[in-house]
Amino acid sequence: DQYLEPSTVETVSQYACQRRTTMENHNQIFTDAFAILAENAEFNESEGPCLAFMRAASLLKSLPHAISSSKDLEGLPCLGDQTKAVIEDILEYGQCSKVQDVLCDDRYQTIKLFTSVFGVGLKTAEKWYRKGFHSLEEVQADNAIHFTKMQKAGFLYYDDISAAVCKAEAQAIGQIVEETVRLIAPDAIVTLTGGFRRGKECGHDVDFLITTPEMGKEVWLLNRLINRLQNQGILLYYDIVESTFDKTRLPCRKFEAMDHFQKCFAIIKLKKELAAGRVQKDWKAIRVDFVAPPVDNFAFALLGWTGSRQFERDLRRFARHERKMLLDNHALYDKTKKYLKKKTTNNYLALNDVCSDLSEWHYKG
Numbered sequence: 046d047q048y049l050e051p052s053t054v055e056t057v058s059q060y061a062c063q064r065r066t067t068m069e070n071h072n073q074i075f076t077d078a079f080a081i082l083a084e085n086a087e088f089n090e091s092e093g094p095c096l097a098f099m100r101a102a103s104l105l106k107s108l109p110h111a112i113s114s115s116k117d118l119e120g121l122p123c124l125g126d127q128t129k130a131v132i133e134d135i136l137e138y139g140q141c142s143k144v145q146d147v148l149c150d151d152r153y154q155t156i157k158l159f160t161s162v163f164g165v166g167l168k169t170a171e172k173w174y175r176k177g178f179h180s181l182e183e184v185q186a187d188n189a190i191h192f193t194k195m196q197k198a199g200f201l202y203y204d205d206i207s208a209a210v211c212k213a214e215a216q217a218i219g220q221i222v223e224e225t226v227r228l229i230a231p232d233a234i235v236t237l238t239g240g241f242r243r244g245k246e247c248g249h250d251v252d253f254l255i256t257t258p259e260m261g262k263e264v265w266l267l268n269r270l271i272n273r274l275q276n277q278g279i280l281l282y283y284d285i286v287e288s289t290f291d292k293t294r295l296p297c298r299k300f301e302a303m304d305h306f307q308k309c310f311a312i313i314k315l316k317k318e319l320a321a322g323r324v325q326k327d328w329k330a331i332r333v334d335f336v337a338p339p340v341d342n343f344a345f346a347l348l349g350w351t352g353s354r355q356f357e358r359d360l361r362r363f364a365r366h367e368r369k370m371l372l373d374n375h376a377l378y379d380k381t382k383k384y385l386k387k388k389t390t391n392n393y394l395a396l397n398d399v400c401s402d403l404s405e406w407h408y409k410g
């Protein structure tokens with residue numbers, strides 16, 4: 046029995062894509078702290094620390110038990126001196142002073158508030174903060190600021206959009222999208238992706254991949270879908286980003302590789318049941334993302350848009366470092382051979398291959 050002992054000690058992979066992903070987080074007290082520190086690092090454009098905190102949070106989320114003493118940290122990857130110090134603080138005092146400092150920080154609070162507006166990124170938030178603003182009311186009252194169409198929608202639907210989207214709402218949106226797409230292309234493929242595909246109970250938006258079985262036909266989908274939603278009177282905002290897909294380009298090495306598919310960031314008006322006797326509007330504005338990849342790239346687009354962001358990041362890192370391949374939302378490339386690796390017969394099967402083991406991919410010239 047003594048000899049069996051070592052094999053029962055699990056080794057935890059440094060890659061999120063090689064860890065069991067669960068909806069159950071036994072270490073939320075720590076991961077909440079890391080999320081705040083990661084966000085603050087992001088606001089300060091400290092990429093390294095930001096990534097380190099996100100990695101640590103992802104690792105702790107995957108553990109089947111709660112960390113109850115610093116001894117539990119032995120042998121775990123992705124934890125450096127900084128992250129360990131945070132965990133030890135929380136173990137000892139129930140909270141971490143560094144996190145408390147961030148939460149009280151004026152800049153952190155204000156940048157967090159400003160970037161919570163749809164269409165407001167870090168650069169814009171900083172600009173407003175430097176003007177001395179601290180509330181959305183102050184920002185909106187400044188006549189010197191020119192707001193983008195996106196930001197105007199962001200302010201207009203702020204309360205609805207900042208409230209979480211629940212599963213039932215995502216399903217209702219899914220039904221509308223599905224039915225509307227069917228009217229345009231009966232054989233179209235509509236797939237719910239993002240957090241709701243991962244089984245999350247709530248999210249900040251609803252993500253869909255839409256394509257046609259016939260290559261090239263997908264280019265009409267988004268414009269026609271938008272037209273139909275507009276005619277139904279439920280399209281509150283949209284921004285179609287045209288495809289910039291260039292097959293000769295090798296994938297981007299950056300962590301958050303943006304893809305080149307045609308996509309649309311929208312806000313849709315979802316009818317809701319009213320509680321009896323209450324005076325309120327009978328709809329909720331919901332953020333919806335549509336992506337229309339060609340069917341050839343569908344498997345990789347689905348893999349890339351399912352998330353989580355950390356999972357995607359680590360999947361790319363795994364491909365690069367452990368398999369000498371490059372993975373992005375379009376395809377899997379062999380770094381040494383520079384050929385596109387792609388199965389043309391069945392994209393659904395291809396996706397399963399990628400998920401199960403990148404090494405099982407056979408080279409096809």
Ligand code: TTP
Pocket residue numbers: 238239240241247248249250251252302303304334349350351352353354357374
């Ligand atoms: P999100 O919708 O931003 O995130 P999410 O669905 O995981 O969580 P939330 O509940 O907050 O909505 O993005 C979904 C996935 O799509 C995410 O893993 C990143 C990926 N993605 C791209 O690959 N390219 C892009 O341009 C964008 C915006 C997202």
Ligand code: MN
Pocket residue numbers: 160161162163164165166
């Ligand atoms: Mn934002």
Ligand code: MN
Pocket residue numbers: 239240241248249250251252
């Ligand atoms: Mn999402």
Ligand code: MN
Pocket residue numbers: 239250251252334
């Ligand atoms: Mn999204």
